[in-house]
Amino acid sequence: MKQITLKEVASLLKEHDKFKILTHSYPDGDTLGCAYALAFAMRKLGKKANVAVDGRLPSKFDYLVKHYVEQDFVPEYIVSVDVAARNLLGDSVMEGVDHIDLCIDHHATNTLEADNVYVDPHAAAAAESIWRVIELLELEPDEDIANAIYTGISTDTGCFCYSNTTARTHMIAAKVMPFCDWHRINYIHFVLKTRAKLKIERMILDTMGYFHDGAVAVIYTTLDMCERLGTGDDEMEGLASIPGQIEGVKMGITMREKEGGVFKISVRTNDGIDAAKFCARFGGGGHPGAAGCSIEGDLETVRAKLVEAAEDFLG
């Protein structure tokens, strides 16, 4: 384990030729954006590079692989991108991998074991660091690289809205925009909704409960609701932000019933309330503004537990 600089990252990439790039499971725009940007960049330098994704690439990211064809080679250098811990790597991604040579990430909590580690917690997205490496390598962006970088930074910042956004994030956006289909990317990730998604949104609004003088808002979905609407995990994305958006709410809690009598809990907080600390009470964790945990039990019991804990936590 060695903490290295971005220049050293660039040197290591220059020195090697056959890359396998690892993404985290349930891949999001940042891990995928990093991986494809890096793969396209390495290929542009005449090297070989493949991206390992756990399971099927979610179809909304199809545009990232428009010009991507899996290459046939034995990898000699393993790079992980946006992966904060070992258990976030799916088994299929780790196939044939016995250790990680280089870890590029932006999670302050990173614990991934790798020979060389570069973590920039000030980067809104790990894709910011990938972009900076590409600049150090003096590579001109092309459509593929620009689409991937823009995807990483826009999705990890909620289209430049979240508090992790920095002036640097905007500067990088300005640099890649002329090369990429950023408006289509925004449309896919921030505008487009399926009818099913709209139905579940409408239904979840009916479950809204306010507690603690409106400082706590709780919404939920049950397996039964999802079955009735025919909605899957894809439609659930973004629901967790709903209760925390409401005026006066300090803690917005979203409960999603999963198989086996377990609720997956997402907590979003305002006004400096520490969501990660709250979720730690239930064995969970995350960021100060957004965290999660799992709680076993039936709807009413789990909700009562959460509300009681939230009231106690907010004081």
Added chain:
Amino acid sequence: MKQITLKEVASLLKEHDKFKILTHSYPDGDTLGCAYALAFAMRKLGKKANVAVDGRLPSKFDYLVKHYVEQDFVPEYIVSVDVAARNLLGDSVMEGVDHIDLCIDHHATNTLEADNVYVDPHAAAAAESIWRVIELLELEPDEDIANAIYTGISTDTGCFCYSNTTARTHMIAAKVMPFCDWHRINYIHFVLKTRAKLKIERMILDTMGYFHDGAVAVIYTTLDMCERLGTGDDEMEGLASIPGQIEGVKMGITMREKEGGVFKISVRTNDGIDAAKFCARFGGGGHPGAAGCSIEGDLETVRAKLVEAAEDFLG
């Protein structure tokens, strides 16, 4: 009427000392952001400057006037910002004004009569031009100027999401962010929802109708619905974007019943469908992607008219 350059705008501002800055009625983030940024900039140069707003400043913009105190002087130079036409200026704004000396705008359709006109249709927000003038005047941004400029560009681009956003928009954001409370501004304009707003959103989803194989989606509010929920015009903002976000929808139509048996119609389009051209059929107008009109009649009749026209228009 003389079309001038941005350098000439800067010169004219330097040459004069007592400014009245005119905003358009139903003021939005761009017209207000421009006006206060310009007023603070002029005051920083030791000049006098007041902003004229029609009616009460919407409370969500209170942070723009934290350090703004009306000055007592007789204006000698009248500047309009983000005002595309004479009829968009409220009567109270025009009080004591017989002509406009300088018009700074970004609407390609600008028809406002003024001695000097600067229109940059490539600017996502008129605030981009105001920022560039401030740079030409070699003024360092402060919190007030930065808050105002960020408000103009972020609100006119839907937080850097709409197609009018450019690399320049991001560059300007990067420059003003270090000086301003951009995260609070994002929260106010792009996150925060009142409970009343959430209720009307929930109710309007129930009115969703799909037509023309799902290419047309229509939602509506009636006076009766608003009365039942106790919602006003403030809560109506943003509703118009809902039907156009749905997968497969080319034309999203929002109908809002107003007093006097009239529906205010908002049309949002995808895939290059011209909303302004469509609304022109009903005497309305606007931008290619977002336009509006008014139609008299009862709910069912107006909706049928719109659907028929939409089906005909899409072919």
